[in-house]
Amino acid sequence: MSTEVAAEVVVAPPANDAEEGTKQSHKLERKWAFWFDTTKPKQGAAWGSTLKKAYTFDTVEEFWCLYDQIFKPSKLTGNADFHLFKAGVEPKWEDPECANGGKWTVSGSRKTNLDGMWLETLMALIGEQFDEADDICGVVVSARQRGDKLSLWTRNATNEAVQMSIGRKWKEIIDVTDKISYSFHDDAKKDKSSRGRYSV
Ligand code: MGP
Numbered sequence: 290m291s292t293e294v295a296a297e298v299v300v301a302p303p304a305n306d307a308e309e310g311t312k313q314s315h316k317l318e319r320k321w322a323f324w325f326d327t328t329k330p331k332q333g334a335a336w337g338s339t340l341k342k343a344y345t346f347d348t349v350e351e352f353w354c355l356y357d358q359i360f361k362p363s364k365l366t367g368n369a370d371f372h373l374f375k376a377g378v379e380p381k382w383e384d385p386e387c388a389n390g391g392k393w394t395v396s397g398s399r400k401t402n403l404d405g406m407w408l409e410t411l412m413a414l415i416g417e418q419f420d421e422a423d424d425i426c427g428v429v430v431s432a433r434q435r436g437d438k439l440s441l442w443t444r445n446a447t448n449e450a451v452q453m454s455i456g457r458k459w460k461e462i463i464d465v466t467d468k469i470s471y472s473f474h475d476d477a478k479k480d481k482s483s484r485g486r487y488s489v
Contacts, residue, residue, distance in 0.1 A: 315349040318417045320376035321427075322346075323360055327369040337381055345376050352415055362403040365432035373411055374427030380442070382474040387426050391446035391473040391486070393456045395439050395465055403430065403437050406463040410439065413462045420458070421451050439463075446473040449487060456489040 322345040329339070344355055360371050372380040381387060397403040407430045412418075419425055426442040441459055443452060452471050460469060470485030477483055 314351075317347050317349065317352070317415050320345055320347040321352075321415055322374055322376050323355055324372035324374060324380055325360075325370065326372075327365070327367075329368065340380065342379075347376075349415075352411070356408070356411065362397075362407050362430045362432065362437070363399045365399065365430070368431075368433055370429050370431045371407075372427055372429045373414060374442075375425075378426050380427060380429060382478060384426075386444055387442060387474065389446060389475075390426060390442060390444045391452070391471055391475075392429075392440040392442045393452070393459060393469055393471050393489075394441075394485075395459075395463065395469050397437050397439055399432060399437050403439065406439055406465075409463050410441065410459070413459075418458075418462065419455060421455050424448070424451050424455065446471075446475070446486070452487055453489055456487070460489065 323343045324340060325343055326340040343359070344351075346352060346355065360373075362371065365371065374380050375386075378384055378386045395406065397406055407428075410428050414422075414425065414428065421443075424444050426444060429440045429442065431438050431440070441455070443455055445451060456469060456471060460466070468488050471487040471489075472483060472485045476486070
C-alpha cells in the first residue's frame with residue numbers, strides 16, 4: 290500500500306469502555322495529534338499546502354492503533370514527513386508555540402534505525418518522560434533522498450539550558466552517542482543552509 294493511501298486510511302478509534310464493558314482505555318497526560326505530508330506541493334503552491342492533520346488522540350490504545358496501522362517511517366516513500374505534535378500546535382514555524390523555537394535533529398535511515406528512534410521518541414513524548422515536557426512542541430520524521438532524519442521541535446530556542454537538557458535526554462532515549470545539533474527556526478527562515486547554534 291502506498292503511503293499516500295496509507296495516510297488517508299480512516300482509523301476507527303478503539304471501542305469505548307461503555308460498549309466493551311470490561312475493556313479499559315488508558316488516558317494520556319495530554320492530547321496529541323499525528324500529521325502527515327506525503328505529497329509534493331503543486332508548482333507555485335505555498336509550503337504547508339499538503340500538510341494534513343490525520344488524527345487527534347488521548348489514549349494509549351488509540352496511539353498503538355494509529356502507530357501500527359500508519360505512522361511508521363519505513364512506510365514513507367519519496368520526500369515525506371510524519372509528525373506527532375501536541376494537540377493545538379501546528380507543525381509549522383508560523384504556529385505561535387513554535388514561532389520562537391527550533392529543533393534538535395538526528396540523522397537516521399528508514400532501512401535501519403529510523404522506526405526504532407521514532408517509536409522511542411513517540412513513547413517518551415506521550416509518556417511525559419522529558420522534565421521540560423512543556424517546552425516541547427513535537428517530533429517530525431522526514432524521509433529524504435539525501436538522508437532521512439528525525440527532528441524534535443521545542444519552544445524557546447534562546448533558552449540554551451532547557452534545550453541542552455532536552456537534547457541530552459533525547460539522545461539517551463534514542464540511544465545516540467554522536468553529536469546532534471540544534472537550529473533556530475528563525476535562522477532557517479533566513480537561510481536554508483544555516484548552521485546549528487547548540488550541539489550536545
Ligand atoms: P524542511 O523540510 O524543514 O527541510 O524545509 P529539509 O528537509 O532540509 O528540506 P527539503 O527541501 O528536502 O524538504 C525545507 C523548506 O521548506 C524550507 O527551507 C522552507 O522553505 C520550507 N519550510 C519548512 N518548514 C518546516 C516550514 C514552515 O514551518 N513554514 C514555512 N513557511 N516554510 C517551511
